[in-house]
Amino acid sequence: MATGLLLGGFTANAQLIDEKNVTVTMDLQPILQLDMSTTTQLDFVFDEIDDYYAGITQYGATILKVSSSVSFDLYAVGRSTAGTRFWDQQIAYGVGAGIANIPMSCVELRQNTANAATTGFAGGVAADYSAAFGAVGTPTATNSLYVAAGGGLALPTAADKYIAGHNGVADFIGGGSYLTATGTLAGTNNYYYSMDYRIVPGLPAVFPNASTNIALGFEDIVTANAPGDYAAPGVYTMYVQYILLENQ
Secondary structure: OOOOOOOOOOOOOOOOOOOOOOOOOOOOOOEEEEEEEEEOOHHHHHHOOHHHHHEEEEEEEEEEEEEEEEEEEEEEEOOOOOOEEEEEEEEEEOOOOEEOOHHHHEEEEEEEOOOOOOOOOOHOOOOOOOOOOOOOOOOOOOEEOOOHHHHOOOOOOOOOOOOOOOOOOOOOOEEEEEEOOOOOOOOOOOOOOEEEEOOOOOOOOOOOEEEEEHEEEEOOOOHHHHOOEEEOOOEEOOEEEEEEOOOO
């Protein structure tokens, strides 16, 4: 008699599996980068009567290039080593009368690209420095450099000028870079700014366009002192500080 073995009756369909995980971490650090191309020092030498009356303009003296991974604001502020609103007097010419406290806001700026984050504020206050320089002989503070109270770094208020963005969380320029944005030469690039500078002492030298804040009125020498006063001859220095900060 033959004996047989019958193997059957079930099917092996279970699949063996072994799993291991790798954790991937991404750290997106905020980046704010401001590149500035300019001469080491901008010299305004007033040695002709015409220069006093018409002023001196330096075109495209500073180029600002922004790259940012976050929304940002950009503004300029006048600074002095003395920490006041006035220029530092380095050299005085003669011993005659004159006012040595020349407001830093007499420096006028003009940017080639308008501030895209703002459309103007109540009272017609300029939001940036994109307006053309005013006519000589007609005092205007439209392009007057922002100077913080006490000569510090306080943020410009809603009535002051920014180059890009503005005071408040709703007004800003979104992240981006001059390396990828278009319109650089056409003056429509929100990350590329060419800055002009102008100083008009006037005759006599009272700096009629000086104002820390349009809402506060002019800060020329006549307003700050007695009528008939004028700037004392000499060598004065100050610096313009450009500040790029994350919008808050």
